[in-house]
Amino acid sequence: MYGYEITQKVKEKTNGSLEIKEGALYPILHKLEAEGFLTVEVEKVQKRIRKYYKITESGEEERVSQLAALKEYMTTMEQLFNPKLSY
Amino acid sequence: MSQLTEQQIESLYKFTRQHFVEYYDLQTELVDHMANGIEQQWNEHPTLSFEQARDREFKKFGVFGFMEVLEERQKAMQKNYGRLVLKHVKEYMRIPKIIGFALIILLTYMILKFAPIADEFFTGGIFTAGLLYLTSIIVRRRIIKRQNFENGKKWMLRELIFSHGFLGGLFFIPIYILHGRVNDINGMYDVWVIALSFIICCYYLLFYIMAFEIPRRAEEYLEQTYPEYSITT
Numbered sequence: 565m566y567g568y569e570i571t572q573k574v575k576e577k578t579n580g581s582l583e584i585k586e587g588a589l590y591p592i593l594h595k596l597e598a599e600g601f602l603t604v605e606v607e608k609v610q611k612r613i614r615k616y617y618k619i620t621e622s623g624e625e626e627r628v629s630q631l632a633a634l635k636e637y638m639t640t641m642e643q644l645f646n647p648k649l650s651y
Numbered sequence: 652m653s654q655l656t657e658q659q660i661e662s663l664y665k666f667t668r669q670h671f672v673e674y675y676d677l678q679t680e681l682v683d684h685m686a687n688g689i690e691q692q693w694n695e696h697p698t699l700s701f702e703q704a705r706d707r708e709f710k711k712f713g714v715f716g717f718m719e720v721l722e723e724r725q726k727a728m729q730k731n732y733g734r735l736v737l738k739h740v741k742e743y744m745r746i747p748k749i750i751g752f753a754l755i756i757l758l759t760y761m762i763l764k765f766a767p768i769a770d771e772f773f774t775g776g777i778f779t780a781g782l783l784y785l786t787s788i789i790v791r792r793r794i795i796k797r798q799n800f801e802n803g804k805k806w807m808l809r810e811l812i813f814s815h816g817f818l819g820g821l822f823f824i825p826i827y828i829l830h831g832r833v834n835d836i837n838g839m840y841d842v843w844v845i846a847l848s849f850i851i852c853c854y855y856l857l858f859y860i861m862a863f864e865i866p867r868r869a870e871e872y873l874e875q876t877y878p879e880y881s882i883t884t
Contacts, residue, residue: 567680568687586684587713592722597663598727611657611881612686615680 566614567593577578593617653693655686659701666705670717672749673737676784676877681717685709724807732811735872739860753855760848764841776851780858787862788814808876815861 596602601623605616663682688708743752763769791813873880
C-alpha cells in the first residue's frame with residue numbers, strides 16, 4: 565500500500581472515526597522502514613513515482629507481538645474499570 | 652476522474668522545494684500524496700482550481716507543513732547510516748580483516764611503548780588524521796555540489812555518506828580530549844598503552860570507513876535504499 569492509500573483505507577475501515585494525519589503517517593512509515601519492519605517498492609504511476617510499503621517478516625512478528633501487548637493492556641483496563649466482584 | 656498534468660506535477664515538486672524539502676526521495680513521496688489528494692478533491696469538488704486543491708491538501712499536514720515529515724525522515728536516515736557504519740565495523744571484527752586490524756593495533760602498541768618518538772607519533776597521528784578528514788569533507792562536498800547541479804536531485808543518504816554522517820569536527824573531540832590527558836606514553840603501564848592503542852585504532856578505523864569505504868560504495872547503497880534511484884538517475 566502507498567501512503568495516501570493507507571490514510572483512505574483507515575478512514576474507510578473505521579467509517580471515518582479514525583483519521584491518520586499526513587504529518588503523522590510519513591514519520592511513522594519512515595521509522596518502521598528504518599527499523600526494517602517495512603520494505604519499499606516503487607512504481608511509475610501516471611507520470612509520477614509511487615512508493616509502496618510492504619511489511620517484512622520481522623515487521624509481521626512485531627505486529628503480532630504489539631497486538632498481543634495491546635490486548636493484554638485492554639484486558640487489564642477492563643478489569644480495572646469493570647471488576648467482577650464476588651462475596 | 653481528472654488527473655494532474657505533467658506541468659502540475661512539476662509545480663508540486665517546486666512547491667515541496669519552496670517548503671524546505673530539498674531531497675528528491677522525500678519530494679517524490681510527498682508529490683504523489685498531494686497529487687492523489689488533489690485528484691480526490693477534484694472528484695468531490697470539480698470546480699476547485701489546482702492551487703485551491705493543493706493548498707487544501709497542504710493544510711492536512713498541519714501547522715508545521717512538511718517540517719515534521721522532513722525531520723523524522725532525517726532521523727530515520729541517520730539511523731540507516733549508523734547501521735551501515737556498524738555493518739562495516741563488524742567486517743573488521745571477523746576473519747580475515749580482523750587479522751590486519753589486530754596487527755595494526757600491535758604495531759601501534761609497539762611504537763607507543765618502545766619508540767622514543769611515541770608522543771610525537773601520537774600527536775602527529777591526530778593532526779594528520781584531522782587534516783585528512785577535513786580534506787576529504789571539502790573534496791566530497793564539491794562532488795555532491797557538482798552531482799546535484801548535474802542532475803538537479805538531492806538524496807538524503809548521499810549527503811549523509813559524503814559528509815560522514817554530518818559528524819564534522821565532532822568526530823575528533825574524544826581524541827583531542829585524550830591527547831590533552833596523555834603524556835610520556837613510553838612510561839605508562841602496559842595495560843594503558845594497550846587500551847590507548849586499541850582506542851586510537853578504533854577511531855582511525857571508523858574514520859577510514861566513513862571517509863573512504865562507504866563513499867566508495869555510495870552508488871550501491873543508494874540503489875539499495877532507494878528503489879527509485881535507478882529509475883530516476
